[in-house]
Amino acid sequence: xxxxxxxPEAIVVTGxxxxxxxxxxxxxxxxxxxxGSSKPIETKTNADGTFAASLDRAGTYTVRAQxxxxxxxxxxxxxLSAGDKRHLDLVLAPESSAATxxxxxxxxxxxxxxxxxxxxxxxxxxxxxxxxxxxxxxTLNLNSGELEKSSGRASDSKYQVALQSEAKGDLxxxxxxxxxxxxxxxxxxxxxxxGDLDERLGDPLEAVREYERAARMYxxxxxxxxxxxxxxxxxxxxxxxxVFTRGSNLHPGSARMLAGLAAALxxxxxxxxxxxxxxxxxxxxxxxPAPYLFLGQMEKTVSAPLPCGExxxxxxxxxxPGNALANYYYAVALWKRQRGSENSAGAHQAEALLEKAAKLxxxxxxxxxxxxxxxxxxxxxxxxxHAFQQAIQVSPHLSDAHYRLSLAYKRTGxxxxxxxxxxxxxxxxxxxxxxxxxxxxxxxQFLIILKNxxxxxxxx
Numbered sequence: 350x351x352x353x354x355x356x357p358e359a360i361v362v363t364g365x366x367x368x369x370x371x372x373x374x375x376x377x378x379x380x381x382x383x384x385g386s387s388k389p390i391e392t393k394t395n396a397d398g399t400f401a402a403s404l405d406r407a408g409t410y411t412v413r414a415q416x417x418x419x420x421x422x423x424x425x426x427x428x429l430s431a432g433d434k435r436h437l438d439l440v441l442a443p444e445s446s447a448a449t450x451x452x453x454x455x456x457x458x459x460x461x462x463x464x465x466x467x468x469x470x471x472x473x474x475x476x477x478x479x480x481x482x483x484x485x486x487x488t489l490n491l492n493s494g495e496l497e498k499s500s501g502r503a504s505d506s507k508y509q510v511a512l513q514s515e516a517k518g519d520l521x522x523x524x525x526x527x528x529x530x531x532x533x534x535x536x537x538x539x540x541x542x543x544g545d546l547d548e549r550l551g552d553p554l555e556a557v558r559e560y561e562r563a564a565r566m567y568x569x570x571x572x573x574x575x576x577x578x579x580x581x582x583x584x585x586x587x588x589x590x591x592v593f594t595r596g597s598n599l600h601p602g603s604a605r606m607l608a609g610l611a612a613a614l615x616x617x618x619x620x621x622x623x624x625x626x627x628x629x630x631x632x633x634x635x636x637x638p639a640p641y642l643f644l645g646q647m648e649k650t651v652s653a654p655l656p657c658g659e660x661x662x663x664x665x666x667x668x669x670p671g672n673a674l675a676n677y678y679y680a681v682a683l684w685k686r687q688r689g690s691e692n693s694a695g696a697h698q699a700e701a702l703l704e705k706a707a708k709l710x711x712x713x714x715x716x717x718x719x720x721x722x723x724x725x726x727x728x729x730x731x732x733x734x735h736a737f738q739q740a741i742q743v744s745p746h747l748s749d750a751h752y753r754l755s756l757a758y759k760r761t762g763x764x765x766x767x768x769x770x771x772x773x774x775x776x777x778x779x780x781x782x783x784x785x786x787x788x789x790x791x792x793x794q795f796l797i798i799l800k801n802x803x804x805x806x807x808x809x
Contacts, residue, residue: 361401363400363435364439365439366414367441368419377416377441379439422439425653440617477651481616486582487612488581508530511524564576570606573606577589587616589612593610596609604637610626614626624655631644631664648685662682666679677715680698680703683702687699691723712744715740717737718749720736737750741754755770755771758770
């Protein structure tokens, strides 16, 4: 089945295999398994973790990486056609990592400092990087579940003066009062409160250390969640995976801990594992929209369908029919599976869901973009142009809408309008990038030392 990579009809699959800490894995086996075939195609990674394979037959494939001592990783199913070129990132983790995290006393990382936020170490495209950042911020807003009703704020009377100062906006004085109270009696509540205050005072390095102290003194769901969320917010996704994993082991009934773990896994490029954690979270709290919304954002940004994604998003749309995003994300999942069969029942169901989402919330520009994509795939350029125009009407700075409208005009032969929309796309893209950079500049990135690595490195 392997063919010469120079063939114009060859299906070329390239990629990298690395550990969750970003270290390339040489000598790993990469298996390309075609649906319906019992004999996989195997290749090996080079010393830098890269691999390449060329297939001569279209079909549905799963790509799996494995190496002794590491837990395997897979991507798929991938629907590959003649001439397709796919690049994949596969992440391997130690086989015993979950059990080790549950029982060890010390984390496998040290937060060594902070630096300005940059794109170094992010996995995937800029789209997935932005989604990772958005999920990190949204993780902070996840409410505690039924497991613990406490907000995690100090309730002991010795902190009331500090809480009153905080309420008045005098954060520096509040911090001094907490430190004074801790000097007489050390406890987790005080360290958690210090973590909150340090983050608001612009000192995330001290904040994460206080959250760690709180979690180690009292390993509550709240303390572990806030420790992991602080790491994730400041782009220490791999350490956040470790903390949320242990937190989930200690508190298996916490859906938001699983959601935080999923956001961290997504941040290190483990998209399938991230989806599975969100599916578990949605089963714990089926009425809570948060796990589905996280899952929908991931489904929208990765190329292959996510495991269990369509099933859970179908439940979301069924159980919450009046939720526009529920209909939209389920439509996205359906459309990904139906690509190449634009007039199938699934594609028409996706279209109906998108139309419903647009009626429920006419201001969701991305819904009209997806409708336009569907029409474009059917070569119905008139409807596609109308859908992209609607997207721009409600979201004038949505760069993807301008770009796709440019393509639609080009297909109809209207070169002048295609040129104008391409220019509008470039301008909108600059504005989006500038807005993202402004948001990034407000946060500092943790510098992480991984204990089993040769030296300091920025977090993944």
